[in-house]
Amino acid sequence: DIQMTQSPSTLSASVGDRVTITCRASQSISSWLAWYQQKPGKAPKLLIYKASSLESGVPSRFSGSGSGTEFTLTISSLQPDDFATYYCQQYNSYSPPLTFGGGTKVEIK
Amino acid sequence: QVQLQESGPGLVKPSETLSLTCTVSGGSISSYYWSWIRQPAGKGLEWIGRIYTSGSTNYNPSLKSRVTMSVDTSKNQFSLKLSSVTAADTAVYYCARVDSSRGSDYWGQGTLVTVSS
Numbered sequence: 001d002i003q004m005t006q007s008p009s010t011l012s013a014s015v016g017d018r019v020t021i022t023c024r025a026s027q028s029i030s031s032w033l034a035w036y037q038q039k040p041g042k043a044p045k046l047l048i049y050k051a052s053s054l055e056s057g058v059p060s061r062f063s064g065s066g067s068g069t070e071f072t073l074t075i076s077s078l079q080p081d082d083f084a085t086y087y088c089q090q091y092n093s094y095s096p097p098l099t100f101g102g103g104t105k106v107e108i109k
Numbered sequence: 110q111v112q113l114q115e116s117g118p119g120l121v122k123p124s125e126t127l128s129l130t131c132t133v134s135g136g137s138i139s140s141y142y143w144s145w146i147r148q149p150a151g152k153g154l155e156w157i158g159r160i161y162t163s164g165s166t167n168y169n170p171s172l173k174s175r176v177t178m179s180v181d182t183s184k185n186q187f188s189l190k191l192s193s194v195t196a197a198d199t200a201v202y203y204c205a206r207v208d209s210s211r212g213s214d215y216w217g218q219g220t221l222v223t224v225s226s
Contacts, residue, residue, distance in 0.1 A: 001170060034212030043203055043216035044154065050210065087154055091212045096167035098144070098207070100154040 002026050002090050006101035012109040019075040021104045023088035028068045032092035035064055035073045038103075039084045047086075048073065075106075083108055111136040113204050113217035121198075121224050127191040131204030131217055138162055138185045142207035145178065145189045147200040148219075155200075159207055160187055194224045 003026040013019050023033065031051040036044035046055045048064035051071055061076045075082055088101040117129035131143065145157040158168035160178040168176045172191070180187040191198060201221050205213040 036213070038154075043205075043219050044213070045216075046212060046214050049208075049212045049214075053211075055211070055214070089154075089156075089212060091207065093142070093209050096159065097169045098156050098159065100146075100156060103153045 001097055002029060002092075002095055002099055004088055004090055004099045004101040006086075006088055006104050008104060009102060010105045010107060012107045013078050014109045015078055015080060017078045017109075019078050019082075019106060021073045021086055021088075021106075023066075023071045023073070023101050025069045025071075025090055029090045029092045029095065031067050032090055033064070033066070033071045034089045034091055035062075036087045036089065037082075037084045038087065044087060078106070082106060111206060111215045113206065113215055115202060115204050115217045115220040117220065117222070119221055119223060121194055121222060122226050123195055123224055124193055127189070127194050127198060127222055127224070129189045129202055129204075129220065129222070131187050131189075133185045133187075133206070138180065138182055138187065142209070143180065143187045144205045144207050144213060146203045146205060146213075147198075148203070149197075149200045157189065157191075157202075196224050198222070199224045 005024045033051045035048040038044040052064045085105045112134045121127045142159045144159040160166045175192045177190040201219040203219045204217045206215040208214045
């Protein structure tokens, strides 16, 4: 099974900061990587798919990069609405289980 | 706009079977994978498994012996059964649509299932 490792697990940042979250896969998943944002009491929301494609309606301050085993989610200028927990997930259809990373909580500094 | 809604008992006794149904509206259930994901309080997301509209399934190996998923295309529903539950199965359970190129693009709101006597 493919393991997904996210870092850091918690991140303290201020409004306006540039924030980067890393996700590593235990083996190559090409670009089959999605990023989700989850706020307390809510379902996760898709932000980025295929490692770097922005989901419709998601602000352009969110971006994703990487391929193979190393991926990053970047928020270029952190906004108050962005304080949340972020998860990566590999969704290579030929390699279930479709594992999630452990999550990164972005907190107010 | 595709919408998903989980339904089922919110309380299940230990050793019994948890049963949930996800109803899809605003679009056809056909030609997609559909997933179940769960999240214990204060913890991360755990992928339980997926089912295609043909009935083909893949389960998380850690739960495989206890999980059964099914689909009813006539009702635009898919279901989850998890047997022999313990307190460790207490979680919010989500259903989601899996687009093969975009990942889990539509999610239900989640339903809390508590395992307790």
